[in-house]
Amino acid sequence: MSITVVGSVAFDTIETPSGRRERCLGGAATHFSLAASFFTDVRVIAVVGEDFGPKEEAVFKAHNIDTTGIERAAGKSFFWEGSYLDNLNEAKTHATELNVFGAFQPKIPDSYRDSEYLFLANIDPVLQKRVREAMPGVKLVAGDTMNYWIKDHKPALLEVLKGLDILVINDTETRMLAGNNSLVRAAQEVLTYGPRMLVVKHGEYGATAFFGKLKDGLDAKTFRAPALPLEEVVDPTGAGDSFAGGFFGYLASQPELTAGVLRRAIFYGSVMGSFAVEKFGTERIASLTREEIDERFQCFVELTHLD
Amino acid sequence: MSITVVGSVAFDTIETPSGRRERCLGGAATHFSLAASFFTDVRVIAVVGEDFGPKEEAVFKAHNIDTTGIERAAGKSFFWEGSYLDNLNEAKTHATELNVFGAFQPKIPDSYRDSEYLFLANIDPVLQKRVREAMPGVKLVAGDTMNYWIKDHKPALLEVLKGLDILVINDTETRMLAGNNSLVRAAQEVLTYGPRMLVVKHGEYGATAFFGKLKDGLDAKTFRAPALPLEEVVDPTGAGDSFAGGFFGYLASQPELTAGVLRRAIFYGSVMGSFAVEKFGTERIASLTREEIDERFQCFVELTHLD
Numbered sequence: 001m002s003i004t005v006v007g008s009v010a011f012d013t014i015e016t017p018s019g020r021r022e023r024c025l026g027g028a029a030t031h032f033s034l035a036a037s038f039f040t041d042v043r044v045i046a047v048v049g050e051d052f053g054p055k056e057e058a059v060f061k062a063h064n065i066d067t068t069g070i071e072r073a074a075g076k077s078f079f080w081e082g083s084y085l086d087n088l089n090e091a092k093t094h095a096t097e098l099n100v101f102g103a104f105q106p107k108i109p110d111s112y113r114d115s116e117y118l119f120l121a122n123i124d125p126v127l128q129k130r131v132r133e134a135m136p137g138v139k140l141v142a143g144d145t146m147n148y149w150i151k152d153h154k155p156a157l158l159e160v161l162k163g164l165d166i167l168v169i170n171d172t173e174t175r176m177l178a179g180n181n182s183l184v185r186a187a188q189e190v191l192t193y194g195p196r197m198l199v200v201k202h203g204e205y206g207a208t209a210f211f212g213k214l215k216d217g218l219d220a221k222t223f224r225a226p227a228l229p230l231e232e233v234v235d236p237t238g239a240g241d242s243f244a245g246g247f248f249g250y251l252a253s254q255p256e257l258t259a260g261v262l263r264r265a266i267f268y269g270s271v272m273g274s275f276a277v278e279k280f281g282t283e284r285i286a287s288l289t290r291e292e293i294d295e296r297f298q299c300f301v302e303l304t305h306l307d
Numbered sequence: 308m309s310i311t312v313v314g315s316v317a318f319d320t321i322e323t324p325s326g327r328r329e330r331c332l333g334g335a336a337t338h339f340s341l342a343a344s345f346f347t348d349v350r351v352i353a354v355v356g357e358d359f360g361p362k363e364e365a366v367f368k369a370h371n372i373d374t375t376g377i378e379r380a381a382g383k384s385f386f387w388e389g390s391y392l393d394n395l396n397e398a399k400t401h402a403t404e405l406n407v408f409g410a411f412q413p414k415i416p417d418s419y420r421d422s423e424y425l426f427l428a429n430i431d432p433v434l435q436k437r438v439r440e441a442m443p444g445v446k447l448v449a450g451d452t453m454n455y456w457i458k459d460h461k462p463a464l465l466e467v468l469k470g471l472d473i474l475v476i477n478d479t480e481t482r483m484l485a486g487n488n489s490l491v492r493a494a495q496e497v498l499t500y501g502p503r504m505l506v507v508k509h510g511e512y513g514a515t516a517f518f519g520k521l522k523d524g525l526d527a528k529t530f531r532a533p534a535l536p537l538e539e540v541v542d543p544t545g546a547g548d549s550f551a552g553g554f555f556g557y558l559a560s561q562p563e564l565t566a567g568v569l570r571r572a573i574f575y576g577s578v579m580g581s582f583a584v585e586k587f588g589t590e591r592i593a594s595l596t597r598e599e600i601d602e603r604f605q606c607f608v609e610l611t612h613l614d
Contacts, residue, residue, distance in 0.1 A: 222610060
């Protein structure tokens with residue numbers, strides 16, 4: 001079943017201990033949709049400028065991603081420049097130019113309206129809410145956010161959370177959102193805001209899923225997936241969005257949501273995150289095969305299972 | 308089969324966000340032997356002062372721990388005072404008084420000499436090496452160390468590592484020991500120093516086992532165990548030593564070392580670490596039952612396994 005994702009499509013200039021890349025294709029919606037495309041059909045809602053050309057379009061097309069909802073506006077695309085020279089776990093931002101993204105008003109193509117899965121990537125919660133409300137027929141809604149919205153736009157964010165089934169954020173964001181330093185207590189608190197499942201990403205240590213009351217009496221227990229111990233992290237940009245894409249893409253590919261499917265989805269998220277960091281920008285995920293994904297999934301099982 | 312452990316038996320004054328305790332029974336050998344005692348016979352080599360009385364002795368005796376090798380010296384026992392007010396993952400040391408521990412010369416009782424398992428807890432590598440050499444008949448030797456010895460006593464430490472089968476240290480120590488910021492590459496490097504198995508403790512995120520060439524063609528793959536997501540960490544002191552005790556205690560209780568046994572041992576280590584932090588000092592482990600341990604082991608399986 002198809003996923004509609006709304007978020008940023010951008011150009012990133014990135015510097016890490018492994019090198020530097022100028023104006024890679026990036027943005028949350030880009031990383032998410034590429035990762036999800038290995039599992040199911042993906043439709044993107046975003047805005048780009050005149051610098052988004054056939055080369056960038058081709059990356060989406062090569063993965064059968066529907067770009068009908070990528071609006072072309074006069075001006076330049078969202079641009080971000082950052083480095084991870086001291087700490088691969090935390091980006092240092094050198095420039096953020098919103099450009100056409102600053103006036104982004106998501107428009108949902110009619111052909112997207114039968115999507116059963118909706119992912120609200122990290123954008124202004126006011127826009128997230130508008131997209132959510134414009135697609136009342138979706139079966140499952142997941143979303144992401146970041147410290148900026150938690151800190152300065154909390155009321156709008158809490159409105160979005162009411163309409164989410166699944167929230168995918170990191171440790172720090174979870175603690176900040178709930179105002180509680182205990183991750184477990186913070187997770188329990190966040191689950192009272194609306195989401196029935198909270199996926200907390202731990203960066204190099206994997207992710208933990210916490211569950212509230214699920215539909216249909218489904219009883220799912222806390223689940224923790226590791227991250228693959230990697231020799232080298234070339235570029236962490238987009239790892240979290242790739243995680244979300246693998247996670248939600250796998251969910252959308254399954255006929256039914258069961259506790260087992262939710263666990264496998266977390267594993268697939270972790271698998272896609274582990275690939276994302278192996279090269280700059282979208283390079284690794286764009287060249288991936290489904291066989292490689294399933295092989296690494298098996299590595300994750302061997303890494304964590306007793307027998 | 309019995310384990311002999313050499314290390315510190317001490318008094319700790321600890322302050323955490325949950326409160327303060329004066330002069331709890333502590334020390335690496337104490338935490339290790341209590342945790343290991345649930346799995347196998349444990350014999351301790353340590354030195355204490357006149358402040359170590361029947362009350363402290365009783366904690367060991369209640370767990371059938373052999374204290375023949377705990378030497379009584381004139382003076383006071385090793386004392387440490389620290390707090391975790393800002394960060395539960397890192398102790399701030401306020402006082403370290405070596406006292407009788409400063410002149411510690413480990414003496415191995417004759418009744419300990421048939422031990423097949425030896426654990427060298429975190430003490431001066433010169434003493435670790437001496438104990439290792441005095442017990443040439445042991446079947447398996449594991450050990451711990453800390454940043455202080457890595458930084459300022461590396462040649463002596465490298466001598467110890469040559470005689471170790473298993474090294475149990477944390478992320479920072481692994482990177483520091485190998486001089487490599489990539490944990491995986493650092494682990495590979497450390498495995499060339501002697502140990503055939505390296506267990507890297509990740510604090511609240513669990514532990515990863517890396518393997519070099521094992522005896523008898525045993526082929527073990529990298530394994531990662533989670534830590535239990537806990538609502539409240541009351542006192543992290545001794546968590547790493549309790550992990551080591553659970554890990555090595557379980558190994559010593561098994562008739563044979565297999566890949567599966569090594570994985571289960573890591574899980575038991577993580578289980579004991581998760582109990583240790585629930586109360587101050589040795590309080591939680593000292594009141595534990597084997598049933599509780601196996602119940603939590605089962606929780607760990609549910610937390611990590613797909614089905």
